[in-house]
Amino acid sequence: MNPLRIADKQFNSRLFLGTGKFGSASAMKNAIINSDSELVTVALRRIDLEADTDSILAHLPKSVNLLPNTSGARNAKEAIFAAQLAREALETDWLKLEIHPDPKYLLPDPLETLKATEELAKLGFTVLPYIHADPVLCKLLEDAGTAAVMPLGSPIGTNKGLRTIDFLEIIIEQSRVPVIVDAGIGAPSDAAKAMEIGADAVLVNTAIAIAGNPAEMASAFKMAVMAGRLAYESKLGKIQSSAIASSPLTSFLNG
């Protein structure tokens, strides 16, 4: 399996994890360990930078890379402010850009996200924006200097899987930056499917965090992501809508 490169970092695991929604910090930690994930996203709003030890940060395995996110920001201005805070406090340029003015479905604002990406890229951030599965937006973000794109599979937290698959396929086909499917991945089979169609990585949170056994579910996702990627790299056989038999239209060429 080929490693994944995003900006200046290389990843052996193509499974990224979210850290919210777990019933305890130890459940989160065990899930991260079992997943072999090398990149986890943490909401800046949840981290207590003033406490001696923050309950989330203290439980993250040392080897894992931190991807702070701007969850809670409603516009570009708030997100940029949060990003600068995260960079200063957590000593990383990496940022998962989340701008959702709608607190109900947490759907990303494409206009503000594009604006913030432009600005943050200029400020030297490695920006990974959470977006709708919008192929045109992805190209605009590329031009703005994004390090990757993170289109949603279905509304966040719904576990509905890849409802946007037709658009994800277009994004993957066109993209010059890594495509990480984020949000909505409810089962390991969804993750495998995302990898099979050529996504570079997936980000999973709810499906693992609220599973009966989060640590085992993390293992299941790890295997699914590996299986899906391996299948993609091995040139998965295409589904044929009709059998290819004789060649009635071109047989005349055979003389």
Add this chain to the structure above:
Amino acid sequence: MGSFIETFNTLSWDQIKESIYSKTEKDVLCALSSSKLSLEDFKSLVSPAAEPFLEQMAAKSSELTQKRYGKTIQLYAPMYLSNECNNICTYCGFSLTNKVRRKTLSDDEIIREIKSLKKSGVNHILLVTGEANHTVNINYFLRAIELIKPYFANISIEFQPLSIEEYRQVHDAGVHSVLVYQETYHKDVYKSYHTKGKKSNFDYRLETPDRIGDAEIHKTGLGVLLGLEDWRVDSYFCAAHLDYLEKKFWKTKYSISFPRMRPAEGIIEPNVIVTDRNLVQLLTAYRLFNEDVELSISTRESEHFRNNIIPLGVTSMSAGSKTNPGGYAVEPESLEQFEVSDERMVQEIVELIKGKGYEAVYKDWDRKFSQTYA
């Protein structure tokens, strides 16, 4: 664009009551099997016909809440800044004619209270006052918020209804959420409980969440005072209010609280008894109706109730609360607005939450987010 009053005026208390009480088992089963519930479904779920389905409602509520919020419960604590009040609200311990010593915290006292409260680990604070415009007004609020802001990640307020301009000011000063309960949506009954003072203006209070939305405050808290009127009908109005607000102010987050009348100094008995079973029915009905709305349970509720409500759909709980100005450090013995039922310390509540397989979240906001407004 008008306000909720226009919608409210199309609603008839009596017709809604009749509709709720005529719901059948079939209506309830239909609501339980839907994935997107309507206000009609909400009526079914709060109706007497839904009472035999409490376990199914709780199971669905638990599942939906975990999907949206995970296994977490947010913690907050109230801080009473003042019990001065010019309103007569016949059920409230701070009511104008109650012979209690009036107290408004000074700057020094606010700091002493904050430091004491902060030791408990609480990072989300709810500021509460009565309504006394001469002394406890926007200037007092802004000063108090300025003092409190450096110590807490998230500030909510439960003050008297303010103007849009005043809400903008408190927003820019760092307030995240505003709570304003209609108490009851029955206009005539409302007038009988609120006999004097600005609070007696039903319409002004009813339009308050519109003003909060216009001021772009992050979160609005709604609720009815359970015990004043028929909770099923009142809660339907509140759900309709929520529905209206969500469509109009789509950037605002919403929470519902369930203040249930408790004994307070010189106070009337509840007009309607809302039982634990009723409250569970109501709370789970809200969750089934709205997967996203925050549901909050305070220390008004008993230990027994709070011990068991955690996995049923609640998203936030208060802990270690004092409901008297100065209750944490300055004057711990003074009179409370209402008698706290669950007197356990914050740490005990954290352990309780943990024991249920949930994580207590101290911090889910950062005050620095609001620095961009300044």
